[in-house]
Amino acid sequence: MLCCVKEKIGEAVLPGDLLAFEIQKSENKREKLICGPGLRRDGEDVFVCKSGILRHKEPNLYWIDLQQRRYVPAKGESVIGIVTAKSGDVFKVDVGGSEQASLSYLAFEGATKRNRPNVQVGDLVYAQFIIANKDMEPELVCIDSCGRANGMGVFGAGGLLFKVSLGLVRKLLSPQSEIVKDLEKIFPFEMVIGLNGRIWVKAKTTQQTLIVANILESCENMTTEQRRSIFGRVSENVL
Amino acid sequence: MMQVTQSGSFQHAAVLREFGCEHSLLSRPDGSASFVQGDTTVLAGVYGPAEVMVSKESFDRATLEVTLKPKVGMPGVAERSKEQCIRQTCEAALLTRLHPRTSITLSLQTVHDDGALLACCLNAACMALMDAGLPMHCLFCGVCCAIDQQGTIKLDPTAREEKESRAVMTFALDSTDCRVMMSSTKGSYTAAELQQCIAVCQRASESIFQFYRDSVSRRYCKA
Numbered sequence: 001m002l003c004c005v006k007e008k009i010g011e012a013v014l015p016g017d018l019l020a021f022e023i024q025k026s027e028n029k030r031e032k033l034i035c036g037p038g039l040r041r042d043g044e045d046v047f048v049c050k051s052g053i054l055r056h057k058e059p060n061l062y063w064i065d066l067q068q069r070r071y072v073p074a075k076g077e078s079v080i081g082i083v084t085a086k087s088g089d090v091f092k093v094d095v096g097g098s099e100q101a102s103l104s105y106l107a108f109e110g111a112t113k114r115n116r117p118n119v120q121v122g123d124l125v126y127a128q129f130i131i132a133n134k135d136m137e138p139e140l141v142c143i144d145s146c147g148r149a150n151g152m153g154v155f156g157a158g159g160l161l162f163k164v165s166l167g168l169v170r171k172l173l174s175p176q177s178e179i180v181k182d183l184e185k186i187f188p189f190e191m192v193i194g195l196n197g198r199i200w201v202k203a204k205t206t207q208q209t210l211i212v213a214n215i216l217e218s219c220e221n222m223t224t225e226q227r228r229s230i231f232g233r234v235s236e237n238v239l
Numbered sequence: 240m241m242q243v244t245q246s247g248s249f250q251h252a253a254v255l256r257e258f259g260c261e262h263s264l265l266s267r268p269d270g271s272a273s274f275v276q277g278d279t280t281v282l283a284g285v286y287g288p289a290e291v292m293v294s295k296e297s298f299d300r301a302t303l304e305v306t307l308k309p310k311v312g313m314p315g316v317a318e319r320s321k322e323q324c325i326r327q328t329c330e331a332a333l334l335t336r337l338h339p340r341t342s343i344t345l346s347l348q349t350v351h352d353d354g355a356l357l358a359c360c361l362n363a364a365c366m367a368l369m370d371a372g373l374p375m376h377c378l379f380c381g382v383c384c385a386i387d388q389q390g391t392i393k394l395d396p397t398a399r400e401e402k403e404s405r406a407v408m409t410f411a412l413d414s415t416d417c418r419v420m421m422s423s424t425k426g427s428y429t430a431a432e433l434q435q436c437i438a439v440c441q442r443a444s445e446s447i448f449q450f451y452r453d454s455v456s457r458r459y460c461k462a
Contacts, residue, residue: 011456012452012455012456012458012459012460014369014378014414014451014452014455015369015374015375015376015377015378015414016375016376016377016378016413016414016415038374040334040374040376042376047376049334049374049375049376050369050372050373050374050375051369051372051455052372052459053459066372067263067372067459068269068371068372069269069270069371069372070269070287070288070289070371070372072288072338097288098287098288098289098290098291098338098340098341098342099290099340099341134337134338134339135339
């Protein structure tokens, strides 16, 4: 179905829909259009390949906002991985994708050939993808481009790791997240959010940790009012 | 006049049976859906793109596996043949080249069979693949029709009507041009009757695609 893109912004679109963009032919310069996740180019046309809501950001970025549970590695994303094996100079890390990612032991802050990082099988690592495409095995690093850890590395003594949907994780990581602001008011806790749908939380006691984990897991399907009422009830019981 | 009830079912002018669907009803699979056509109900679950065994992996595309379980008993030859029909349709619709060396598993469970089972399986499979967020270049739907002894074409037959008819045909149609992607026929019919059945099914598929669109809008606007 061919449809004008301006009408469809904010509406649900289905795979197979063709999007028509208005191109201003009066100006000579070429217009650049950025197609985000869910949109594909086929020759001259742009078509939708996943069902969801079409979003637009000025000036020329379009993408499909969808609720997905399975993570597909993408370059530059920070994820929580579980170390599954140590083979030679690399660690094999499970990130929840279709294959395990590799993490070199030199990709930690201050690591040299003599000074190996203290990483055991079963540890949690917060790392960033440096290579992630469909043709190659994904690779992770725990340092940024300047060589500093910047919050990445092994973590997780105590605490609880659980899995949520990718949409909820993006909502939590957005700059003005209301869920995080409401949660901060209940009691203090530590939280690490991975873009692969994994969240790790740690509060002062085990019971508080479990309460935070349960609230986050149930946040996915609640509207704002339902969430506020549940948070209100929890803070009354805790105090 | 079309009526849309709370559960999302349609009533289409007494041609297709009343149909409805439910999204994301299972918690473990990456995508799941159930499709109801009259009394025929099929539940579908999709896992993927996930790890694949080295013996089955394909270097340039995703490997799609389909399993169909009947309501009672072990899966037999009839289920295997339906699985192949569904697998070929899904492979044509999915963009498998975007996920090489992975596996996509589609599990279908027959909850109740009252005719048009393959068509219902195709519809449930399409909704589950959409729910899992797998990239597709078109949608597909399944429509079943039967030719009875007098030669009249009956759309979406029940199990009793299928038994009494002389030919039963199921077509998978794509959403972009309503062309036939897969056909599975049983019985005796002429070439002219085949063309008539295809035309009837193409007209009926429009209401199914409109239903897909409405149910996806309802799902995303609610969230």
